[in-house]
Amino acid sequence: MKLVIVRPQPGADETAARARALGLEPLVTPLFETRPLAWSPPDPAAFDAVLLTSAAAARLGGEGLQPFLHLPCYAVGERTAGAARAAGFADVRTGSSDGAALATMAARxxxxxxxxxGGRDHVPLPNATHIAVYAAEPCGALPAKLGEAVVLLHSARAATRVAELAGDRSKLVLAAISAQTAAAVGIGWKAVAVAETPRDEALLELAVKLCQT
Known part of the structure; x- marks a missing residue:
């Protein structure tokens, strides 16, 4: 069964490389593209720490990140943590779950x-002031004759967009990175499965099993 990757670049190619290492042949067709937004940095003295839920925020935050590089930075996942270090954050603390769990970790x-x-579209988090530093804009489309395939969903927005674009849902198996993402897909699919943990590696482990069925 084909494996379809719809996340934005550069993450799409990173996921594709991991998929090939597992013996899969992915079709990369991003349904979003990220772009930086103009933003005004607030007073860093008002904050105890920075929270990053996406590597795109560190990659696209630009010069506005500079006043906050001395603060502890809490990042969701190793990819985001790596992007935070590349942006100049020295004290990076990694969480393996979602933004809410990371905010709880920071509070502790x-x-x-x-x-x-984070991005323009976001989920409010406890004790956090959100500023959008990037936007993920819809682009592209699913192949017209996709047939049977496993589609990787890395976000609820991706789930919603796939639901909008998909033709015959009965031939598509959706692999969601979280239960929240799976909840956004609607009904009518051949199957919907959720990764054991919200990590790209876990999602691909699930994809291997689904592609073999």
């Missing part, structure tokens, strides 16, 4: 006021 460490730098 005494960070009561968080600056959440």
């Amino acid at each position: 460490n005494g960070a009561r006021s968080l600056l959440h730098l």
Whole structure:
């Protein structure tokens, strides 16, 4: 069964490389493209830590990140943590779950006021002030004659967009990175499965099993 990757670049190619290493032949067709947004950095003295839920925030945040590089940076996943270090954050702390769990982790460490730098579309997080530093704009489309395939869903927005674009849902198996993502897909699919943990590696482990069925 074909494997379809719809996440934005450069993440799409990173996922594709991991998929090939597992013996899969992915079809890369991004349904979003990310672009930086103009933003005005607030007073860094008002925050105890920075929270990043996406590598794109670190990659596209630009010069506005500079006043916050001395603060602890809480990042969801190793990919985001790596992007944070590349942007100049020295004290990077990695969480393996989602943004809410990361905010709880920060609070336990005494960070009561968080600056959440993220995308224009976001989920509110406890104790966090959100500023959009990038946007993920819809682009592209699913192949007209996709046939039977496993589609990787890395976000609820991706799930919604696939639901909008898909033709015959009965031939598509959806592999979602989280239960929240799976909840956004609607009904009528051949199957919907959720990764054991919200990580790209876990999602691909699930994809291997689904592609073999």
